[in-house]
Amino acid sequence: EAGVAQSPRYKIIEKRQSVAFWCNPISGHATLYWYQQILGQGPKLLIQFQNNGVVDDSQLPKDRFSAERLKGVDSTLKIQPAKLEDSAVYLCASSLEVTITDTQYFGPGTRLTVL
Amino acid sequence: AQSVAQPEDQVNVAEGNPLTVKCTYSVSGNPYLFWYVQYPNRGLQFLLKYITGDNLVKGSYGFEAEFNKSQTSFHLKKPSALVSDSALYFCAVRDGNNNDMRFGAGTRLTVKP
Numbered sequence: 001e002a003g004v005a006q007s008p009r010y011k012i013i014e015k016r017q018s019v020a021f022w023c024n025p026i027s028g029h030a031t032l033y034w035y036q037q038i039l040g041q042g043p044k045l046l047i048q049f050q051n052n053g054v055v056d057d058s059q060l061p062k063d064r065f066s067a068e069r070l071k072g073v074d075s076t077l078k079i080q081p082a083k084l085e086d087s088a089v090y091l092c093a094s095s096l097e098v099t100i101t102d103t104q105y106f107g108p109g110t111r112l113t114v115l
Numbered sequence: 116a117q118s119v120a121q122p123e124d125q126v127n128v129a130e131g132n133p134l135t136v137k138c139t140y141s142v143s144g145n146p147y148l149f150w151y152v153q154y155p156n157r158g159l160q161f162l163l164k165y166i167t168g169d170n171l172v173k174g175s176y177g178f179e180a181e182f183n184k185s186q187t188s189f190h191l192k193k194p195s196a197l198v199s200d201s202a203l204y205f206c207a208v209r210d211g212n213n214n215d216m217r218f219g220a221g222t223r224l225t226v227k228p
Contacts, residue, residue: 041220042217042221043205044218048214055214056215059215093159100147100210100214100216101166101209103164104161104216106151106158106160108156108157111156
């Protein structure tokens with residue numbers, strides 16, 4: 001079974017530029033998550049989708065971050081404009097169902113550096 | 116809101132010795148607890164979880180964890196450490212009242228030959 005795929009793996013941009021990350025979840029997984037992991041910290045949930053609907057985006061900085069999951073499969077996370085403090089690893093995860101006991105499976109992440 | 120504490124930033128053990136990585140939690144409802152491991156430049160890999168039932172949970176790669184409700188702890192253990200177990204370990208918690216899964220700051224485990 002293929003795991004969660006993410007691209008690109010690394011991205012370096014200047015502040016105020018825009019950037020987008022892509023995630024392809026495990027086939028058949030209804031729920032998709034985006035996390036931000038700042039160096040030295042645990043992952044922090046940004047947004048959760050069930051199929052193509054948003055379940056929780058309470059911690060997403062909506063003035064600069066946006067995410068979509070068209071057709072309930074792939075997802076993109078965008079930052080516009082980027083700030084220095086956005087430097088982090090962005091992790092995508094998926095789970096088969098939406099229950100809170102369901103295991104989340106993570107992709108390799110995208111490491112973003114904002115200069 | 117739920118929270119997780121991993122009181123040790125770093126744990127060092129010798130190969131072949133038992134290891135313990137500590138985790139304590141705080142929730143308002145029933146706790147659902149998870150352990151993940153992260154190797155360099157890779158995402159988090161699921162090790163095990165506690166949902167309900169037996170307090171001793173067995174997971175991948177010989178790891179196990181013990182749920183202790185009175186001490187609000189969920190420590191990760193392994194009877195005999197391997198050098199290849201060296202990695203960053205994260206404890207996480209969700210509760211029945213909140214969707215968000217909260218992670219601890221992580222514990223770096225180093226197993227020396």
